Amino acid sequence: MVVLSTLKTLTRIETISRVVKRRDARQSMVRLVHAGEFPMRPSVYAWRKFKDFLHFYVMLGVIPLTIFATYVSIRYGPAELAEIPEGYEPEVWEYERNPITRFFAKNIMPDKRHDYEEMVAYFNEESEKIILKKIERMVRDFMKDRSDYQSWYYRHLDAYHMRVEREDWKFLKNHYEGWKDYVVNEKTFREMGDPK
Template sequence: MATWSSLASGIVRNLTCRSTVQNYGIQKRMMSDRTMNITSSRWQWHKFKDLLHFYVIIGLIPVGAIVFYANVFIGPATLTEIPEGYTPKHWEYYQHPITRWLAKNIFTNPQQEYEKYLHQLYEEDEKMKILKLQKKVHDLMRLRQDHRSQHFLPISGKYTRVSRKDAEAMDETAGFSRSSP
C-alpha cells in the first residue's frame, strides 16, 4: 500500500509541474539573479606571497640588524699613522666594517688574483711557444723530407727479453723444446 501511495505522489507532482510549465511557460529551478563566477584558484598566488614575505622577513631582519650594529656601534675606519715596519693587510684599506669583513673572509686577496692572472698568461705563452716550435719542426721535416721520428717512442728491450724468456720456460715445461739440430 505504501508503494502505491509513493507512486501516486510522484504522479501528482509531475502533473502539477506540467501545469506550471503549461500555464506560465517557465520551469521553476529555484534560481535567482545571483551567479557564481568560476575562476582559477588563487591558492598558488597566496602561497607565493606567504613564502615571499616569510623569506624577506628571515633575510631582511638579520641583515638589517647587522648593518645597524656595524654602522652604529663599530662605525667607519679612520686614518691613522702606520707604525714602522708594519705592512697593512689587504682588508685594512677599506673604510666600512662590513666591506672589511667581506674582503677578509670571503673575497680573495687582490695580489693573489693578480698572480693567478700572471700564471694564466705564463701558461698561455708557454702553449704558444710549444705550438710555434712544433710548427717549426713540422715545416723543417717537410722541407728536408725527413721522417716522423718524434712520433715514435723508444721502447726498452728489457720487456721483450723477459717475455721471450718466459715463453721459452713455458715451452720447456709443456714439452715443446726448441732445440736446433
C-alpha cells in the first residue's frame, strides 16, 4: 500500500511537469482544476501518513512472525501423546500441543496452580480479617456496655515504674520488719499485678 501511494504521487508529479512544459504555469493550473479555482477540502495528509505507518509496521511484524511460525510448525510440528513414566509428574507447559504455545506457557504465562494458590491465600487472609473485625466490634460493644475496661485507645504505662515500686517494697520488707503496717502486704501487691 505504501508503494501504491508513492507511485500515485509520482504519476501526479509527472503529469504536472508535462503540462508545465507545454504551456505556462498559470494556464496549466487553470486546466488542472477545471474551473479556475482551488476547491476547499480538509487535508488527508495525516490519514495517509497514518496508513503508511500502519502498513509498514504491520508488515514489519507480521512477515517475520509468519515466517517463524511456519518454520517452527514444519520443523518441530505438533506434540504427540506418550506414556508418562512411573513417578514422573509432567509440568504444566508439557501439556501444550503447539511448540510456540508451549514456549509461552513455560516462560511467559503464569502457572495456573500458582495463581490458584495465590487466590486461596488471598481469600483466607480476607476471611481472617473479617473474623478479626467482628471480634473487634464485639470488644468495643462490651467495653461500651460494661464501662469498666480500659478505653480502646488507652496508652499502657511503662513497666519501669512498676519494677521500681516492687524493688522498694522488697527493700522495705527485708530491712524494716516493724514497718509492716506502712508497707503493702504481698497479697495486695499480687492482686494489683506483680510485674515479672
